[in-house]
């Protein structure tokens with residue numbers, strides 16, 4: 210057991226953690242935060258993407274003990290239970306989800322990406338957007354709605370800046 | 373699946389990491405980005421008893437000393453995109469980095485991890501062989517400098533001894549301007565390559581002064597194309613000549629036959645991708 214202090218969505222706790230426990234499992238079982246989904250547990254689906262100190266990372270390829278003192282955010286921290294974040298709203302209007310299993314991973318992968326594009330005032334091509342989501346698998350949508358949602362989230366904010 | 377139990381140690385210095393690795397020998401392993409090791413542990417293909425976390429070590433420098441560019445073992449794959457020294461001197465290296473996995477994986481995966489993992493279809497081992505890199509390894513017994521051509525021994529097997537750790541990779545900076553490219557074919561974007569080809573050219577107009585070609589995914593380790601490289605020297609590079617070089621390369625390798633592709637298809641890819649990569653390298657001149 211290793212003493213580990215984690216802050217998940219602003220809630221800080223110190224736990225005795227077995228080193229072999231994955232960050233994804235600790236978030237789900239110890240913090241009761243279920244927005245972290247585990248699709249494959251070996252890095253290929255992207256469902257478990259969270260932010261560690263603001264940077265997207267696969268929580269199935271991270272041991273909780275490695276995150277001592279770190280700040281972790283999950284999809285719950287984006288727009289709360291009403292999903293008010295621009296990207297979440299765009300996923301809703303552009304049919305970026307069906308069953309929703311993959312959605313938290315997509316959102317956590319894409320939120321900093323969208324933010325950066327907006328900050329740089331640039332609209333990526335569809336090809337670039339597809340590259341950005343290449344580590345996330347969705348079995349339902351065929352990705353078109355997701356690409357459209359990214360475009361919409363960026364263009365809405367760029368237009369908002371001009372106005 | 374979930375990993376077997378292990379003990380976790382975070383090393384605060386290279387010396388501490390080396391002494392822990394020396395103590396654990398075969399039972400210990402460094403963990404860098406964890407982007408290959410943790411999948412293996414989750415699938416129980418790897419069951420180290422001790423993990424030595426090296427992420428706090430200062431091994432992420434990219435430095436030029438004289439005619440050598442030294443890349444620290446913890447340089448993450450995405451760094452190459454913003455590194456002028458790589459763009460200027462090692463265009464094939466930069467090109468190759470684009471093909472590695474996905475953004476989240478490139479942000480965490482490290483050079484030392486990639487070459488120590490030694491996946492036969494990985495890009496970075498291939499470009500290390502392409503550029504005649506030297507792998508700098510350390511243990512409590514001191515430093516060893518291993519040419520890339522001797523470092524990769526088989527699939528997932530390297531010349532590293534238990535207790536030894538990669539600290540850096542050194543690339544010789546070319547004397548003259550080089551043009552390079554890397555192209556691969558994978559099932560989907562970001563998947564491991566079925567075949568990947570890297571090429572570096574020194575040109576006088578369209579005439580090849582020097583050429584190097586290496587292939588990932590064909591055999592159990594990256595392979596160089598000695599006969600094709602020799603053939604290209606002094607020739608004007610045209611589509612036909614590039615195809616011929618590809619043919620020579622394909623004849624000189626013995627491709628694996630596995631669930632991803634037949635040996636025959638791999639051979640076909642070597643011909644086509646060698647030719648495309650050479651032409652891309654030449655066009656990058658403009």
Ligand SMILES: Cc1cc2nc3c(=O)[nH]c(=O)nc-3n(C[C@H](O)[C@H](O)[C@H](O)COP(=O)(O)OP(=O)(O)OC[C@H]3O[C@@H](n4cnc5c(N)ncnc54)[C@H](O)[C@@H]3O)c2cc1C
Pocket residue numbers: 251252253401402403404405406407408409410411445471472473474477480481482483484485486487488489491493494495496532536537538539562563564565
């Ligand atoms: C979905 C997915 C797709 C991927 N696609 C690709 C791809 O297309 N091409 C590709 O090349 N890679 C790919 N990868 C792997 C990725 O590039 C890894 O980052 C890389 O192979 C290992 O780097 P790491 O730092 O994560 O190493 P780790 O996973 O931490 O370690 C890998 C191995 O190297 C050892 N090790 C680590 N650092 C050192 C060191 N300094 N000295 C000695 N031994 C060390 C470890 O003990 C372990 O055995 C992919 C991974 C995933 C999950």
Ligand code: FES
Pocket residue numbers: 246247248249250251252253254255256257258267268269270
């Ligand atoms: S569960 Fe982590 S990538 Fe699939």
Ligand code: FES
Pocket residue numbers: 305306307308309310311312346347348349350
């Ligand atoms: S919405 Fe069902 S997997 Fe993506």
